[in-house]
Amino acid sequence: MERIPLRDRQGLTEEEFLQTYDPSIFVRPSVTVDMLIFTVVDKQEENYRKLPNKSLKLLLVKRGVHPYLGQWALPGGFVTHDESVDDAALRELRSETNIDNVYMEQLYTWGEVNRDPRTRVVSCSYMALVDSTSLELKAGDDAADARWFDLTYSLHDEKRTTQGNDAANEYLVKMTFSNDTIILDATVKVMEKKTGKSSRIESDLIESNGIAFDHAKMIQYAVKRLRNKIEYTDIAFNLMPELFTLSELQQVYEVILGKELLPAAFRRKIAGMVTETDQFTKDAGHRPARLFRFNPNWRFI
Known part of the structure; x- marks a missing residue:
């Protein structure tokens, strides 16, 4: 039995519609990928008999171009027209840091209107956990430098409120990024709201010293997600x-x-x-x- 093609309100089949479709009707935002690469390494201990403590580190690259020239950012870049966001993430990771063949998962999509001063940009963030001892780190492309930073993450000024079926939890997350010569910091305000059976999490960037774009918000979200996932998955073994x-x-x-x-x-x-x-x-x-x-x-x- 021959299948009769469906027609829309203008009487067009899907094939006819696509032949006349004008993609310029909608302004298309640029799409980028940003990678949050975590590792855990031993801290140096003066007493060789003492077991070394561990340090959580995050990979950042120093921007060699505008905007935010000279500031530190997550490795990443723009998605080209003929590649998937997953392929773009792997390509950018290789080109900016020389890292390849690591565990990586898509984390969140960031689409605030004014998050990039150049144009409207939507970013897909990815999280990866790596054993840094097996990697040879090297900056490339528009990254002037690539380094591991010790990451500290702490909660402050937590406020919980409840009214009927509604509940809210508000707190500040203070983060510090440091290595032998550089110290960066950022503060993110997190608001968790629950109304009946629906819930929503919002975050505002309160302060960012040396961290480009809204990447401090991405880092805060990634650490929280990592802490949740380590409780019920085997994600930690990638480290x-x-x-x-x-x-x-x-x-x-x-x-x-x-x-x-x-x-x-x-x-x-x-x-x-x-x-x-x-x-x-x-x-x-x-x-x-x-x-x-x-x-x-x-x-x-």
Whole structure:
């Protein structure tokens, strides 16, 4: 039976409509991708007998072009007409930082009208977790420099209100980004609102010193998302080498969550996610500790 094509109010079939469609009817915004690349590394300890603490780091690039020339931003760039946003994210990551073949997931879409002084820009942000010891970092394209920054993240002035079925939670997030020679900081105001069964989260950039565009808002959102995901997924293992101790793994969880964990409870939580090996650490001054590896089949146990 021959299928009769549907016609719209003007009597056009879809093929006829597409032949006459004028894409200039709507002003098309530019689309960019921005990558939030996190890693966890050992802090330097003067006492070699003490286990090293961990530090959460974020990759930033120094802008070599206008706007925000000389300020630090997330790696990223514009999406071309003939590529997907995922392909654009991978391309920009390679060209600006020399990083390739890492875990990456789309995080959020940012579409405020005036977020870029050049033109209307919608940005798709991506989050990635990497083992930085296996990477060779190198700036390129319009990035003048690329560096890892220690990231501290703290909540302040939290205010909770409830009225009937409505609830609101408002707080400030203060972040500091530092390395051997540079210190940057930013403050983001977060407003979480719940009305009946619907909820909404809004954020305002209160202060940003040295961080370009609205990237401080992206970073705040990414850290919160990372803290949520680490509780119920295996995302943290993207930060680990092939072999690791349970103490090292616990330190990674603690630095991301921003709090200490009870060792016994932590080991029960991740028991199915790891596989014991017959290998041990050989660090001078430390008692040998058993090494483990990630169990990719943990969800099926």
